[in-house]
Amino acid sequence: MPRVIVTRPGPQAGKWVAGLAAAGLQALALPLIQISAVAEPQALVTAWSALGSYDAVLFVSVNAVDYFFAARGASPWPARTRLYATGPGSVAALLRAGATLDRIDAPPADAAQFDSEALWRVVAPAVHSGFRVLIVRGSNDAPSDEEGPAPVGVGRDWFASQVRARGGQADFLVAYQRCAPTFNANALALVQVAAQDGSVWLFSSSEAVTNLCGAASGQSWARARAIATHPRIAQTARDCGFGTVGASRPQLADLIASIESLP
Numbered sequence: 001m002p003r004v005i006v007t008r009p010g011p012q013a014g015k016w017v018a019g020l021a022a023a024g025l026q027a028l029a030l031p032l033i034q035i036s037a038v039a040e041p042q043a044l045v046t047a048w049s050a051l052g053s054y055d056a057v058l059f060v061s062v063n064a065v066d067y068f069f070a071a072r073g074a075s076p077w078p079a080r081t082r083l084y085a086t087g088p089g090s091v092a093a094l095l096r097a098g099a100t101l102d103r104i105d106a107p108p109a110d111a112a113q114f115d116s117e118a119l120w121r122v123v124a125p126a127v128h129s130g131f132r133v134l135i136v137r138g139s140n141d142a143p144s145d146e147e148g149p150a151p152v153g154v155g156r157d158w159f160a161s162q163v164r165a166r167g168g169q170a171d172f173l174v175a176y177q178r179c180a181p182t183f184n185a186n187a188l189a190l191v192q193v194a195a196q197d198g199s200v201w202l203f204s205s206s207e208a209v210t211n212l213c214g215a216a217s218g219q220s221w222a223r224a225r226a227i228a229t230h231p232r233i234a235q236t237a238r239d240c241g242f243g244t245v246g247a248s249r250p251q252l253a254d255l256i257a258s259i260e261s262l263p
Contacts (some may be wrong), residue, residue, distance in 0.1 A: 063175070
């Protein structure tokens with residue numbers, strides 16, 4: 001079996017490495033995105049006091065949930081405000097934070113993809129003129145074409161566009177910071193070897209792909225293999241020069257099957 005390079009941020013990478021190892025795969029973590037708290041958390045505290053004015057809060061990732069709820073204090077969750085999640089990882093994080101399933105809207109567990117489009121198919125009937133949603137996500141120093149005043153975070157604005165098209169309002173809140181890692185000599189040596197020895201790179205973010213290619217500029221990826229958890233991420237890997245790229249749902253069983261079937 002090939003070695004698997006898990007590129008998720010630290011805590012999430014550890015969970016995937018453990019799951020892959022339990023299935024008999026050799027896996028190691030090489031986080032390609034560093035996560036940290038925002039320098040000024042006052043916006044998070046203020047957002048908690050204004051939650052009752054929103055019909056829903058959309059969390060784009062596990063980190064969005066964790067950092068948002070870390071600023072909760074004693075604030076209760078308003079009875080009228082739904083919790084939106086784009087995938088099972090964020091749903092699990094919301095449950096750990098104290099939310100209940102009856103308050104959460106997310107794509108079904110058997111959805112082909114976990115993204116904004118899949119979530120929209122679930123919640124679109126509830127969106128109307130005057131509907132307000134707060135989108136919680138991360139920010140970094142990378143260029144962004146997002147709408148609205150800076151900083152609005154990073155990520156696609158597709159969901160916000162759908163809400164606005166129906167006469168609703170979509171606001172953004174930065175809950176954490178994302179940045180590219182700094183590679184030491186050992187990490188760079190690992191990258192050079194894993195780009196050519198048949199290792200499988202496991203990508204769950206396009207940003208991770210671009211961070212890797214930026215940190216190892218000049219590296220050829222023609223012999224490199226990757227599994228991406230979304231078609232957009234897979235295309236980013238191809239654009240960076242990866243020779244073999246497959247796509248998989250971000251569930252452990254699906255990832256293992258995709259890894260084992262990769263040419």
